[in-house]
Amino acid sequence: MGLRFASHDIAKGLSARGGRSLKPVRHAQRRRARIRGFGYFKRLGPGFVTGAADDDPSGVGTYSQVGAAYGFGLLWSTLAVAPMAAVVQETAARLGVTTEKGLATLIKERFPRWVLYVAVALTVIANTFNIGADIRSMAAAANLVVPVPTLLLVVILTSIMLGLELALPYRRYSLVLRWLALSLLTYVIVLAMVHVDWGAVAKDTFVPRLVGGSAGFAALVAVFGTTVSPYLFFWQASEEVEEEIEHHTLGAPVSSDQIRGMRVDVIGGMASAVFVAFCIMVAAAVTLHAKGITTIETAQQAAQALEPAAGRLAEFVFAVGIVGLGLLAVPVLAGATGYALSQAFGWNEGLSRTIRQAPGFYLTLAGSMLLGLVLTFVAVSPIQGLYYAAILNGLAAPPLILLLFLLSRSRAVLGKWRSGALATTFLVVTMVASVVVPLGALLAS
Secondary structure, eight states: OOOOOOHHHHHHHHHHTSBOOOOOOOTHHHHHHHHGGGGGSOOOHHHHHHHHHHHHHHHHHHHHHHHHTTTTTTTTTHHHHHHHHHHHHHHHHHHHHHOOOOHHHHHHHHHHHHHHHHHHHHHHHHHHHHHHHHHHHHHHHHHSOOOOOOOHHHHHHHHHHHHHHHHHHHHHHHHHHHHGGGGHHHHHHHHSSSSSOOHHHHHHHHOOOSHHHHHHHHHHHHHHHHSSHHHHHHHHHHHHHHHHHHOOOOOOOOOOHHHHHHHHHHHHHHHHHHHHHHHHHHHHHTGGGGOOSSSSOHHHHHHHGHHHGGGHHHHHHHHHHHHHHHHHHHHHHHHOOOOOOHHHHOOOTHHHHHHHHTTHHHHEEEHHHHHHHTTTTEEEEHHHHHHHHHHHHHHHHHHHHHHHHHHHHOHHHHHHGGGOOOHHHHHHHHHHHHHHHHHHHHHHO
């Protein structure tokens, strides 16, 4: 991996020939992009990569399962979770941008050690299980078009991801993989090729109702967990710092333009993720649910949702999408674990550093992937494993959202850049929802 790390002194400004201080401009690309409008989308910031990673195999599996099981009945959950996902990621990004520190570092500085260890443990456990479920689903999807034993595919895919993340700068790697993620647009195409009762869709989107009893509550936990995922909190904050390092602007003053650019980046990324989630749920409802398929056990069943648009290529398109999304998201999951543990124990960290500079970070990243590989041997169907991973994320989210809330309201941490009234309100609503939904699932069972 090429060395792109700039020291804090360089970032704060070097002396020019005439003795003047060169003050770096933070996120100049984001500010120019805001003025140029759509030109912004030619450059993908951390928020858009996070949004793409949010629609990982766990997300596709969860949204497909919910659509197949309940039809349009839980479509309203995507509308409800969209602002929640956006505000949580904006809060994590704000913390990273303004403090130039990762989330685990801030927790370590502001809370008792036991709080840090619990937060990191929740994240590591959820991430590891999520990695295992993602890898197994990738292998199952690849097996639809490649006649190779699934366990061998598991080992091959894990080796490829680990090798690429150790050898290539992640941003270059992720930009290539986002083209594979475009296969998700097939779900949008499906909606243009089948009969959809848009009146029913609108009703179930804007008029919430509970369906499915305790199983329906568990589905809500899964939707919340796969959209508002704890690993993305740690990843977002740390990637904002990485962005400063890459552009040699670490230590420069924070500007209003920078905060606005960050907000557009994050909200745009999460809005695109939730839009795709909505399309997946509707597509599964009008294809699988309509045929009486209410429980997805295999990748082949999940691929059937794409048949109206892809025909005989449905399994191929599904395989490309799941493998591409997994190649994008699994390194994010492992990277989030690396950031969390490195910050907790004071190790050098970051994808902007080489393996020699941050051995603990990269060993954690590799170990996280390898442990996830071991978990692929758990006797759960690949698609159901994704669903359970989403539920685990939903259970891990509440305490971490509480920590985000406390940090975002601290003047000592953010100064004048504390979250405003609107963001705080949405964050409180998200925090309450993250507790009420799992509690409702428990009481309904």
